[in-house]
Amino acid sequence: MDISPDSVVLWQWQGLKLNATMLLTWLNMLLLTGGAWLVTRRARSDHSLERRQHFLEALVVGMERQVRAMGLSPPREFLPFIGTLFLFVLCANLLAIIPGYEAPTGSLSTTTALALCVFVAVPLWGIQRRGLRGFLKLYLQPSPLMLPFNLMGELSRTLALAVRLFGNIMSGAMIGGILLAVAPLFFPVIMQLFGLLTGTIQAYIFAVLAAVYIAAAVQVEQQRETGDTTKKGDAHG
């Protein structure tokens, strides 16, 4: 039994290879993009909407609200990144219910890739909003002595992000496989249902944590700006 779909290599040439993780990811991407395209190619802006468009609008608006609730403003700037994280993980986890489909999120390589994307996105937005010096100052807060701990926290939370998702999904698949061997009639179905719930929750957790990390880099700036303004106002007063 493979612990990761990475080990299933379908094609290999010199340094390049195509494994099951990549193939399933492509399938996932195809489903998401194709499904969205099928609906939005006939998107209407009047009041007579198709149900599918209603569904997508509710989904997008729901995600936008969540992003705004995390304190990210304007939410539409962050929506594609965080929303795609959620949709990709959710879709991969839910498709795991289909026999023979192994969720790409059950691969530590995939979750690591996603965590690295967050890891990179946080400083990018932080620098964009605060400038390089302003962002780097964050690591010296509340005192320069905290720099190593801040750096360690940055790395560890990225690692935790990757491992949390991987562990949950992989363990769900593993438990399902083990139960299939031990009690093949009833328990695997229940575990698969739990897997759906866990997969949905993990997708939400992953996206929300990413939003929180980005917001931490962006919001500090906003709070400081607000604080400066208040101080100036007091001085004038």
Add this chain to the structure above:
Amino acid sequence: MLIDWFTVGAQAVNFLILVVLLKRFLYGPILRAMESREARLAERFAEAEQALERARQAEAEFRRQQQSLEEARGERLRVIEEEAEQRRKELVAAARAETSSLRAAWLGALHSEQELFGRELKRRVGREVLHIARKSLADLSDVELEQRLVERFTTGLAALASKEREQLAATGRSDGLTVRSSFELPESLRSRLRNGLEALLEHEVRVHFHTDSELPLGIELAVGGLKLSWGVDSYFETLQEAVDELFESQIGTPPEAAPEEPA
């Protein structure tokens, strides 16, 4: 090794591609459609607000016009009522004037009729009374009525005041005296009357006798402005007054004193 770094790189690229694809095919179109719909709804709401505002203005204008129309109608009604009242007063006044003139004419006619009737009555009554008196006097005694009349007249002459007696004498001396009677005086009575006058005036007088059928029973001596008479004329006068009173009570109050008709 659980982490295949080639796969990590590929998956990161895959994810970024998916971000771009979903931004292109999902978030962009959906958000644009929603924004467009929101803009259209806002436009419709604005149009509805404008239409509502226009409707409110039209309603206010309508109410203002309605009020002015009501006021104009009330004013016109008031003017018409005033004109009608004026016209009514004029008509009532005209009717009253016409009634008054008709009444006056009617009263005039009635008075003249009354007068005629009175005259006729006086004449007939005189004749009847004369007849009755003559008959009754003849029945009661052998003294004729004319004789009693002449006696009574001469007695009355004797009771004249001296001033009147002088006036009578002056006139009798120059022009003579005229005695009118309702019946033909026989010669004996004429001479008694003449003698009575001469005894009164203490000189000879010329006396002219006239018979006037219009004169009621009695004898009348007219001298200038002085008029001496004795007969039933005074009784006729009383009868005339009684008849006049009867007429007046039947006619009612004269039109001038009629109560004012309420406006």
